[in-house]
Amino acid sequence: MGLDGLELIMAIEEEFKIAITEEESNKIETPNHLTDLVFSKLKKSSQEVCPSQHGFYKVRKTLIKHLNVHRNEVRAETNLADLIHKKSRKKIWKNLLFTLSNGQTVYAPLTRPKWIKISILVFTLGAFIAAMPLTGYEIILSLIFALGCWALFVFLTSFMRNEFPPNFQKVKDLIRIAGSLESKTWTRAEVYNRVKAMIIEQLGVKEEDVSPDSHFINDLGME
DSSP states (O other): OOHHHHHHHHHHHHHHTOOOOHHHHHTOOSHHHHHHHHHHHHHHHHHOSSOHHHHHHHHHHHHHHHHOOOGGGOOTTOBHHHHSOHHHHHHHHHHHHHHHTTTOOOOOOOBOOHHHHHHHHHHHHHHHHHHHHHTTSOHHHHHHHHHHHHHHHHHHTGGGOOBOOTTOOBGGGGHHHHOOOOOOOOOHHHHHHHHHHHHHHHHTOOGGGOOTTOOTTTTTOOO
16 A cells, blocks of 8 residues: 555544554555454454553554654564664653643552662662671671662663563553544444545545545546
């Protein structure tokens, strides 16, 4: 599918709050095909208890905007670590959470790499063992010293928090933050009329040239 087709699909997705896969878009040849696809997705989403499709649409749109990536790179199973580089992860993660939650506070801080967590535990244990003879083997005093060292290690490594939280590893995990987008109940006729209007707008063709069975490439000149 060329640029014209891609822009039309993206406009359709934004208008109806749905997600259309590349495989689905490649099978669309006429306004009727596009209308049937959109209507089936709207009908399916209205019957679902959890509007995860709407949530994924919002997540994907937000990721494309913030990361400047292609829509095909953003799938439900895509690892967030593959999309967001560690160097810019802290700033981007904060902005993503703010946008997806509509400004509400979401507690999902980045964490330290596993090797740092293990190192902190080892150093803390080492501090406790080293403090024992210095305190005359007073367990309480040694424990206080070790906890102080632990707090210091935690503070010194705070800038190294660049790993995603365990419950936010994939794109699909962001859907719980995005929530759902409101949608109306569409009839097929309403879907077709809106699809037709968007075809005219996106492709720059005349209204009389667009019929339900017009071929996008052969009849409407879509690239």
